[in-house]
Amino acid sequence: MKSTKFTNYTAKEADAKWWEIGNYFRRNSIWMLMYCTGCGAIELPPAMTSAYDMERLGMGPMATPRQADVLLVTGYLSVKTLRRIIYTYEQMSEPKYVVGFGSCTINGGVYFDSYAVINRLDYYIPVDVYVAGCMPNTESILNGFVDLMGMMKNKTANGWIKYHENYEWYKANQIQAVGEVHVHDEFHE
Amino acid sequence: MLNILAGIGIAFFGFVLQTSVAGFNRKVTGRIQKRYGPVWYQEFRDIFKLFTKRSVTHGWIFDFGIIMALGGTIGTAMFIPLTTHTLAFAGYDNFFIYVYLIAVGMLGMAMSASGSGNPLASIGVMRALTTMLAYEVPFMIVALTIINLTGTSSLTEIALMQQGQFNWFAIALPLGGIVGFISLMGMLGKKPFETYVAPAEIASGPMVEYGGKQLGMLLVMHELSVFIEVSLFMYLFLGGAESIIMFLIKYVLIYTFANMISSVNGRMKIDQVVLFFYKWPLIMAVTQAVIAIYLGWVI
Amino acid sequence: MMNSMNNVKEIISTVEKNFDLLNHEIIDKYQVSLIVNKKEVHHLLVFLKTNGWIQLSYLTAVDWIEENEFELVYIVFNWDKPVHIQVRTRIERDVENASMDTILPIYPGCKYYEREVHEFFGIKFPGNPDYHKQLILEQFDDLPPLRKDFDPLAYAERKFPKRDYPEKFVNLEGKESEQAKRDITHERVEKLRTGGTKK
Numbered sequence: 179m180k181s182t183k184f185t186n187y188t189a190k191e192a193d194a195k196w197w198e199i200g201n202y203f204r205r206n207s208i209w210m211l212m213y214c215t216g217c218g219a220i221e222l223p224p225a226m227t228s229a230y231d232m233e234r235l236g237m238g239p240m241a242t243p244r245q246a247d248v249l250l251v252t253g254y255l256s257v258k259t260l261r262r263i264i265y266t267y268e269q270m271s272e273p274k275y276v277v278g279f280g281s282c283t284i285n286g287g288v289y290f291d292s293y294a295v296i297n298r299l300d301y302y303i304p305v306d307v308y309v310a311g312c313m314p315n316t317e318s319i320l321n322g323f324v325d326l327m328g329m330m331k332n333k334t335a336n337g338w339i340k341y342h343e344n345y346e347w348y349k350a351n352q353i354q355a356v357g358e359v360h361v362h363d364e365f366h367e
Numbered sequence: 368m369l370n371i372l373a374g375i376g377i378a379f380f381g382f383v384l385q386t387s388v389a390g391f392n393r394k395v396t397g398r399i400q401k402r403y404g405p406v407w408y409q410e411f412r413d414i415f416k417l418f419t420k421r422s423v424t425h426g427w428i429f430d431f432g433i434i435m436a437l438g439g440t441i442g443t444a445m446f447i448p449l450t451t452h453t454l455a456f457a458g459y460d461n462f463f464i465y466v467y468l469i470a471v472g473m474l475g476m477a478m479s480a481s482g483s484g485n486p487l488a489s490i491g492v493m494r495a496l497t498t499m500l501a502y503e504v505p506f507m508i509v510a511l512t513i514i515n516l517t518g519t520s521s522l523t524e525i526a527l528m529q530q531g532q533f534n535w536f537a538i539a540l541p542l543g544g545i546v547g548f549i550s551l552m553g554m555l556g557k558k559p560f561e562t563y564v565a566p567a568e569i570a571s572g573p574m575v576e577y578g579g580k581q582l583g584m585l586l587v588m589h590e591l592s593v594f595i596e597v598s599l600f601m602y603l604f605l606g607g608a609e610s611i612i613m614f615l616i617k618y619v620l621i622y623t624f625a626n627m628i629s630s631v632n633g634r635m636k637i638d639q640v641v642l643f644f645y646k647w648p649l650i651m652a653v654t655q656a657v658i659a660i661y662l663g664w665v666i
Numbered sequence: 667m668m669n670s671m672n673n674v675k676e677i678i679s680t681v682e683k684n685f686d687l688l689n690h691e692i693i694d695k696y697q698v699s700l701i702v703n704k705k706e707v708h709h710l711l712v713f714l715k716t717n718g719w720i721q722l723s724y725l726t727a728v729d730w731i732e733e734n735e736f737e738l739v740y741i742v743f744n745w746d747k748p749v750h751i752q753v754r755t756r757i758e759r760d761v762e763n764a765s766m767d768t769i770l771p772i773y774p775g776c777k778y779y780e781r782e783v784h785e786f787f788g789i790k791f792p793g794n795p796d797y798h799k800q801l802i803l804e805q806f807d808d809l810p811p812l813r814k815d816f817d818p819l820a821y822a823e824r825k826f827p828k829r830d831y832p833e834k835f836v837n838l839e840g841k842e843s844e845q846a847k848r849d850i851t852h853e854r855v856e857k858l859r860t861g862g863t864k865k
Binding site for chain 2: 228
Binding site for chain 1: 802803804805806808811816818819821822825826827828829
């Protein structure tokens with residue numbers, strides 16, 4: 179699956195003036211991928227439904243990574259899940275953003291000494307906004323999304339450009355933790 | 368030449384109208400669910416956001432199918448009469464032109480969804496075509512009844528024959544009106560007939576591998592096809608429109624009513640959809656045809 | 667209630683007659699635990715299966731590191747007389763020799779349980795064709811993790827890099843510390859409660 183005319187954007191190009199029109203449309207209609215990894219996913223349904231309505235900000239849930247803008251990493255990530263998250267992140271179409279929920283993505287949380295859970299999400303995929311808490315309150319989640327929209331307005335949400343520029347560093351970290359990023363499924367091979 | 372420009376103008380007007388009405392209906396759905404919805408121009412923002420993303424392609428069939436579907440739908444929308452006197456191509460508003468050209472849109476989408484190589488897309492396309500098979504039969508029976516009663520198959524003539532003191536076909540042929548409305552909901556892909564999209568079940572069906580610009584074109588095609596279908600229903604059953612104001616009022620009312628019904632229903636499975644359409648709507652359509660043509664009981 | 671107590675006692679007496687029962691323990695009216703030798707486990711499980719205990723609920727191991735032994739626990743369940751029976755044996759804790767013949771012919775559902783026990787404890791199950799395949803842990807290169815001499819903190823620090831905070835705290839906006847104010851209040855409350863002296 180190749181992308182059409184895949185040239186890398188540099189940080190300077192993304193700073194251009196006409197990019198601001200695109201930013202207006204992108205920040206007012208964010209589509210999130212409902213990939214809820216850990217126990218932090220319990221805070222998403224109140225944000226999506228009538229209690230703290232997310233749709234008035236323009237956000238909506240979408241089913242597949244190719245259609246989504248934002249990947250929500252909610253909670254802890256074991257090595258198995260990390261491989262699938264990287265696989266999913268590389269399928270999304272650009273520009274794309276990552277929001278890390280909960281303390282487990284920041285520094286390991288309550289599972290900092292576990293043999294199966296990674297400690298810091300920043301080493302493997304670039305993260306734009308962290309929402310701290312265990313779990314964060316639903317208002318904090320909405321605050322995090324509004325912060326992401328503000329970052330898009332100021333042109334500082336450049337995680338995907340950093341991924342292109344520092345691809346070797348990210349790849350080395352991924353291989354050290356996960357091996358190859360290819361999903362081997364015992365039942366289909 | 369002027370006709371083509373007028374046609375493109377009508378298609379553009381239909382796109383703007385439907386996108387605004389769809390955004391307004393998201394607010395209506397939100398209010399039904401006791402929350403605020405988005406702003407009324409939210410769908411515009413969605414579509415333009417999709418056009419600014421970079422997309423991934425899977426080969427030329429994938430791209431070409433989308434362009435064919437979009438072109439077919441724009442071509443169909445150019446023939447829609449806005450009022451009974453405002454047409455792009457006078458004399459070319461036959462009912463069967465729309466039935467024929469809508470198939471081009473579906474075919475294009477099916478082609479590009481199969482070209483993406485994802486098995487979920489094939490499942491979604493199969494479900495979409497099965498749903499089409501289900502709702503077309505009662506709808507065609509009622510439409511053919513109307514054509515037989517009026518003796519002509521031109522939309523504007525059918526609309527003109529319904530003028531008078533509430534002489535609409537939705538009231539003159541009551542069973543036919545109900546069947547037409549249920550088939551309209553099947554055509555629009557609203558719940559309970561939403562099996563071909565099914566967001567959480569088959570990961571949005573045919574749209575599973577689209578991202579960025581192709582999804583934007585697909586949404587534009589969807590909006591235009593909704594415009595075509597609602598206008599078709601309006602001309603067949605509700606007497607068309609004499610002026611633009613009546614057109615807008617009737618359009619908004621039909622779509623909002625369909626949306627309100629769909630927001631309180633769940634989603635049926637595909638075999639339930641086919642069984643449903645082949646039971647009561649088919650019986651009502653055939654009864655209506657028999658009453659209207661052979662017995663002549665028209666209100 | 668009397669019925670199940672009778673059930674449990676009846677089970678214990680039957681097993682005692684036919685097998686060499688080292689110990690038994692009645693946990694409550696629905697659970698009983700029987701401790702046997704390693705050689706008798708297969709006979710006991712066949713006997714239980716032919717008498718109605720057809721479901722293998724769980725298979726796991728306990729690490730008794732002071733006594734240098736593993737203890738395998740098989741939990742079987744009966745749907746007609748609802749009693750959980752735990753069959754426990756002790757096997758030796760040597761890294762190369764810890765093994766137990768598989769019970770795959772008796773309960774076919776033990777295939778994945780034995781894989782899990784091998785992955786987490788290192789016990790081998792000869793007779794099970796794929797007990798050594800990796801089930802849950804990926805990229806794992808240390809001792810089997812549920813043993814008590816495995817250090818999870820050292821493994822996590824080696825494999826998953828942490829975030830380092832160069833300062834212990836950051837005082838934004840130059841406010842005074844709320845925690846310091848709370849500490850003063852707590853100390854005053856303690857003094858008042860204990861009559862002027864702090865216990």
